[in-house]
Structures are given as structure tokens and as C-alpha cells.
Amino acid sequence: xxxxxxxxxxxxxxxxxxxxxxxxxxxxxxxxxxxxxxxxxxxxxxxxxxxxxxxxxxxxxxxxxxxxx
Numbered sequence: 001x002x003x004x005x006x007x008x009x010x011x012x013x014x015x016x017x018x019x020x021x022x023x024x025x026x027x028x029x030x031x032x033x034x035x036x037x038x039x040x041x042x043x044x045x046x047x048x049x050x051x052x053x054x055x056x057x058x059x060x061x062x063x064x065x066x067x068x069x
Contacts, residue, residue, distance in 0.1 A: 015042040
């Protein structure tokens with residue numbers, strides 16, 4: 001793989017690591033999105049034109065909290 005692709009994949013992995021650590025600290029989706037907005041640049045390249053950052057965070061939120069319902 002190229003250095004650029006490796007770097008992008010590392011950024012994506014870092015985003016998901018941060019999300020996994022942050023999500024349990026948040027009381028509601030809006031708080032999670034706000035905290036993760038600081039890290040959006042790590043993942044925005046993976047989103048297609050029809051997907052929003054907030055939608056990705058909502059999916060992560062639902063997946064995480066569904067384990068506890």
C-alpha cells in the first residue's frame with residue numbers, strides 16, 4: 001500500500017478508537033456528535049456524498065447502546 005493510503009487507514013482507525021472511548025461518557029447523541037466533531041477530519045474522506053458525519057455518529061451511537069437495551 002502507498003504511504004498515503006496507510007496514513008488514511010490509520011486516521012480512520014484512530015477515529016473509531018476515539019469514538020469507542022468517548023461514546024460511553026456521553027449522555028445523549030448530541031453530546032457525542034459535538035465531542036467527535038473535533039475528530040471529523042480523520043474520517044470525512046470515507047463518507048460518500050449522501051452520508052453526513054452526524055449520520056455516522058448516530059449509527060455508532062445506536063450500535064453501542066443497543067448492547068445495553
